Amino acid sequence: MKYKSQKVAKLYFIAAIGLFVGQILFGLIIGAQYIWGDFLFPEIPFNVARMVHTNLLIVWLLFGFMGAAYYLVPEEAETDLVMPWLANLMFWIFLTAGAATILGYLLVPYAQLAELTKNELLPTMGREFLEQPTITKIGIVIVALSFLANIGLTILKGRKTVINLVLLMGMTGLAVFFLFAFYNPVNVVLDKYYWWWVVHLWVEGVWELILGSILAFILIKTTGVDREVIEKWLYVIIAMVLITGIIGTGHHYYWIGTPAFWQWWGSIFSAMEPIPFFMMTVFAFNMVNKRRRNHPNKAAVLWALGTAVMAFLGAGVWGFLHTLSPVNYYTHGTQITAAHGHMAFYGAYVMIVLAMISYAMPMLRGREAANSTKSQVLEMWGFWLMTISIVFITLFLTGAGILQVYLQRFADNPMPFMVVQEKIQLFYALREIAGFIFLSGLLIYIVSFFVGSKEPEATIEGEVVPT
Amino acid sequence: MTGMEKNRWPPGDLVIWIFIMAELLVFGVFFTAYAFTRAHNVELFDTYQLTLDRNAALINTLALITSSYFVVRAVADIRADDSRGCFRWLLAALGMGLLFLVVKGLEYKHHFSLGIDLSTNTFYMFYLSLTFFHFLHVVLGMVILLAVALKARKGGYSAAEHTGVETGASYWHMVDLVWMILFPLVYVMR
Numbered sequence: 001m002k003y004k005s006q007k008v009a010k011l012y013f014i015a016a017i018g019l020f021v022g023q024i025l026f027g028l029i030i031g032a033q034y035i036w037g038d039f040l041f042p043e044i045p046f047n048v049a050r051m052v053h054t055n056l057l058i059v060w061l062l063f064g065f066m067g068a069a070y071y072l073v074p075e076e077a078e079t080d081l082v083m084p085w086l087a088n089l090m091f092w093i094f095l096t097a098g099a100a101t102i103l104g105y106l107l108v109p110y111a112q113l114a115e116l117t118k119n120e121l122l123p124t125m126g127r128e129f130l131e132q133p134t135i136t137k138i139g140i141v142i143v144a145l146s147f148l149a150n151i152g153l154t155i156l157k158g159r160k161t162v163i164n165l166v167l168l169m170g171m172t173g174l175a176v177f178f179l180f181a182f183y184n185p186v187n188v189v190l191d192k193y194y195w196w197w198v199v200h201l202w203v204e205g206v207w208e209l210i211l212g213s214i215l216a217f218i219l220i221k222t223t224g225v226d227r228e229v230i231e232k233w234l235y236v237i238i239a240m241v242l243i244t245g246i247i248g249t250g251h252h253y254y255w256i257g258t259p260a261f262w263q264w265w266g267s268i269f270s271a272m273e274p275i276p277f278f279m280m281t282v283f284a285f286n287m288v289n290k291r292r293r294n295h296p297n298k299a300a301v302l303w304a305l306g307t308a309v310m311a312f313l314g315a316g317v318w319g320f321l322h323t324l325s326p327v328n329y330y331t332h333g334t335q336i337t338a339a340h341g342h343m344a345f346y347g348a349y350v351m352i353v354l355a356m357i358s359y360a361m362p363m364l365r366g367r368e369a370a371n372s373t374k375s376q377v378l379e380m381w382g383f384w385l386m387t388i389s390i391v392f393i394t395l396f397l398t399g400a401g402i403l404q405v406y407l408q409r410f411a412d413n414p415m416p417f418m419v420v421q422e423k424i425q426l427f428y429a430l431r432e433i434a435g436f437i438f439l440s441g442l443l444i445y446i447v448s449f450f451v452g453s454k455e456p457e458a459t460i461e462g463e464v465v466p467t
Numbered sequence: 468m469t470g471m472e473k474n475r476w477p478p479g480d481l482v483i484w485i486f487i488m489a490e491l492l493v494f495g496v497f498f499t500a501y502a503f504t505r506a507h508n509v510e511l512f513d514t515y516q517l518t519l520d521r522n523a524a525l526i527n528t529l530a531l532i533t534s535s536y537f538v539v540r541a542v543a544d545i546r547a548d549d550s551r552g553c554f555r556w557l558l559a560a561l562g563m564g565l566l567f568l569v570v571k572g573l574e575y576k577h578h579f580s581l582g583i584d585l586s587t588n589t590f591y592m593f594y595l596s597l598t599f600f601h602f603l604h605v606v607l608g609m610v611i612l613l614a615v616a617l618k619a620r621k622g623g624y625s626a627a628e629h630t631g632v633e634t635g636a637s638y639w640h641m642v643d644l645v646w647m648i649l650f651p652l653v654y655v656m657r
Contacts, residue, residue, distance in 0.1 A: 236482050240489055261585040261592045268496050275489050 001363040003074040005081035010364040011091050012067025013357045017446065019060035019098070020350075024439050026053040031435045034421075034428040044106065051105055051131050057345060058129065059098045064353030065174075065210055066147055069167060071360045072217050073151045077158025083150050090146045097139040101132055123184055127191070129199055130181045137181055144175040162231040163220075166238055167213040173206030189257035196252045203344070204248060204273060204315075208241040211311070211352045212280065218304045218359050219284060224292035233283045240276035248273050254325045255332060263325040270323045274316030277348075284308035294460040297362065297370035299379040303355030306387060310347025318343050318394065330409050335424070336401035343394040346386075354383075354445075361449070367457055374452030378444060385441025392434040400427035478542075479634035487641045490604070494645050497600070498652060501593050508589060513657055515590040523574050524654045527567045528646065534563030535643045538612070538636045541619075548626040550619050557616035560639065564609045571602055594653055601645055608642040611635045 001007070029049045032039045040049075066087075074081050081087060104113045110131070117133035119125045124134045132140070148171060155164045180197040216234045220227055250266025284305055295301060318340040322331040331337070358379065362371045370376065408420045415423075477484050505512045537560035544552035578595070585592050615635035618624065624632050 232480070232482050236486050239486065243493075259586045261596065264500065264592065265596065268493065268500060271496065272489070272493050275492070279485065 003080045005084040005087075006071050006074050006360075007364060008081070008084050008087040008091070009067040009071035009360060011088070012063045012070065013361060013364070015091070015095055016060045016063040016067060016353060017357070019056050019063065021442060021446070022102075023053055023056035023060060024435075024442055026050075026056065028432070028435050028439065029053075031428070031432040035425065035432060048105055048110070052102055054129055055105070055131065056102065059094075061345075061349050061353060063094070064349075064356070065171070068210075068214050068353065068356040068360075069147070069151050069171060071356070071364070072167065072214065073154050073164055074158075076161045076164040076217070077155050079154060079158035081150060082153045082157060086146050086150055090143045093139065094143045097136050097143075101136045104133065105131070122182070124182055127184070127195060130195065134182075137178075140178065141175070144171075144178065148172060148175055161227070162234055163213045163217050166209050166216075166234060169238075170206045170209030170213065173209065174202060177201045177206065192256045193253070193258060196249055200249045200252055201246070203349070204245045204270075205241070207349060208245065208276065209238050211307075211348055212237050212241070212276075214352050214356050215280065215284065215304060215307065218300060218355055219287045221359065222295040222297065222301050222304065223287050223290070225287045225290050229290075230287060233279070233287075237276050237279050237283065240272075240279060244269050244272040244275060251323050251325075251328070254328055267324045267326075271320060273323070274312065274320050277312040277316035281308040281312045291465060293465055294463045295369070296458045296460050297359060297376070298458070299371070299376045299383070300355060300359035302380055302383055303351055303358045306383060307347060307351035307355055310343065310351055310387065310390075312347070314340065314343025314345075314347035314390075314394065318398075321398075330405050331401065334401045334404045334408075335397045335427075336405065339394045339397035339401055342397065343390055346390045351387075362457075365453075370458045371448075372452035372455035373458045374455055375448050376458055378448035378451055382441050382445025382448060385444060386438055387441075389434045389438040389441060393431050393438065396427045396431040396434060400424040400431070403427070477637070479632075479637045480630055483634045483637055487637060490641060491645070494600075494648075497597055498648060501597065501652065504589060504593065511588060512590045515588065515594075516654070516657065519594065519654050520574055520577070521654050523570050524650055527570050528650050530563045530566045530570070531643045531646050534560040534567075535640055537563065538639050542629075542632055542636050545619065545624050545629040545632045546626055550622050550624060553624065553629075553632060554616055554620040557612055557619060557635075561609055561612055561616065564605055564612070567605055568602070568609075571598065571605075574598075597649055597653060601642070601649055604642045604645065608639045611638055 026049050029040060029044060030046060030053055033041075033046045033049065037046075070081065070087055104116075108116065110125075113133060114120075114125050117125075117135050119134055122134045124137055125131060130137075148168075151171065152168060155168055177198050180194045183194050185191050185194075212234055216230050219225065220230050246269075247265055248270035250262040251270035253262035253266055285308070288301060288305060322328050322336050322340065362369065371379070403424050404420050407415050407423060408417060537556045541553045541556035541560065544550075544556060578591075583591050583595075585595055612635050615631055618631060
């Protein structure tokens with residue numbers, strides 16, 4: 001750790017991992033409810049558990065992104081954060097608001113939560129992923145603006161690197177597009193149209209810039225490859241992200257009442273969205289192969305390579321599976337979407353946050369560069385258990401989805417939704433088992449922070465760098 | 468054309484070629500979609516193709532080919548260490564690009580004045596989408612050429628190091644190439 005103010009990242013990382021555990025527990029609950037429909041009913045109904053599962057994911061990823069930025073920006077800008085106190089303050093505000101919101105979901109009926117929080121003054125609630133009470137949404141905007149001011153001013157004050165600028169661009173986009181969460185027109189088509197400006201333009205737009213810049217940072221640090229080379233790749237990757245991703249929004253406009261040309265625009269441009277992810281994979285492996293030195297933090301390198309591969313598979317390949325409008329006509333809103341959602345979020349965003357935590361946490365906790373070998377081995381066990389189980393979750397959901405599409409929409413005598421749900425039970429059961437293995441991986445990952453802390457750091461002595 | 472012998476492969480920065488390939492892939496998919504859709508709607512496509520201004524498109528074809536030639540001369544000049552010549556040829560290429568934009572703009576003006584938009588019919592959907600995406604590429608190509616030209620004027624390139632000029636030239640040729648397919652496909656072939 002070169003700058004004292006980088007330390008604020010630690011709080012954000014700890015909160016991120018804590019909320020991650022919560023997300024997975026609620027994932028297991030809804031997974032069980034797919035098998036036993038009345039599991040935990042009426043205490044935790046499916047719709048509430050699902051809301052908690054998805055909202056926690058988004059919130060902990062935001063904690064992760066902000067933590068990553070607070071660590072990365074000072075190091076890149078070669079200057080301390082201008083307002084570390086603000087970063088600390090915002091952490092507590094965000095955590096409190098987030099926790100209160102989740103408790104609100106769990107403790108009172110949703111309609112009552114809307115009443116309690118005076119939703120009628122500025123109605124924004126009741127839409128998937130944007131369920132937060134308006135007051136929470138305003139809180140998110142305040143946190144985001146303070147965060148942007150903090151890293152923006154730090155970047156302005158210090159060295160302006162491509163990584164910092166791309167990250168700032170991504171974070172600014174994240175804040176700007178969130179503002180569409182406040183636009184809630186009566187016309188359902190317009191509502192959905194702009195709803196995607198938050199949802200799609202986040203995960204298939206500006207978040208990819210954040211992903212690209214964090215990945216580039218980790219690769220510079222762990223491989224010693226020239227910054228120039230890495231920056232050039234980053235430029236091309238973000239250009240492709242924006243070219244394909246922005247118009248690619250059209251793949252959500254097939255069936256919501258928007259003009260028919262979106263079927264073409266959406267299909268063609270979103271079909272190209274795997275390209276930047278593929279470039280990221282080539283980029284990451286190329287840089288590691290060209291490395292000037294070995295880095296003692298093997299786990300961080302593993303996460304970085306892992307995210308490049310899994311993002312391509314989950315976001316790229318599994319996204320492509322159902323992105324063309326003639327295919328999506330059948331697959332829309334089935335378990336195929338759920339399969340894609342799980343691997344894409346894990347591969348692209350969970351893994352990049354964990355990669356950053358893996359890289360930064362040893363330094364934040366007083367190590368020179370890396371954890372002890374013992375701790376790293378356990379962390380890598382966590383990596384493989386979580387990654388392999390997400391692959392299986394994705395495969396099981398894909399199987400469920402294919403069967404669902406066939407029985408419910410494609411067969412000569414299509415069956416009703418609930419009948420089909422009965423028929424694909426086996427896949428849900430298998431998915432739940434994979435979910436428990438995921439949880440075990442996550443727990444092992446957490447344990448890795450607490451073992452081997454008295455042992456010496458891993459070293460690269462005796463290792464040869466391939467030329 | 469001295470200096471053309473010592474070709475490096477690929478000319479310009481490798482990364483621009485990855486970008487070019489990705490761009491060509493997008494256009495390739497779009498052209499394929501056009502071809503298949505036309506095959507199912509030959510009559511519609513033939514009818515509305517006649518409403519396009521082929522002369523304007525021909526002028527634009529010549530403008531782009533000429534601009535590509537100018538860009539080639541610019542690369543040749545910088546390989547002979549002539550920064551001023553390089554700058555002038557790039558300026559000439561930019562002029563041709565501007566001509567393209569003006570002619571295309573007039574075509575759009577005509578169509579829009581008739582109230583034609585993306586929802587009028589499938590042919591116009593393709594015509595407007597394809598030409599507009601290409602239009603944006605001409606704009607981007609011109610921005611790149613302008614950046615290269617300005618650097619060349621300041622003497623930023625030399626016979627020994629002119630990767631930037633080749634990079635810009637490669638991208639511009641791609642813009643030209645796409646039009647060379649778009650023009651016959653959308654305006655001429657029946």
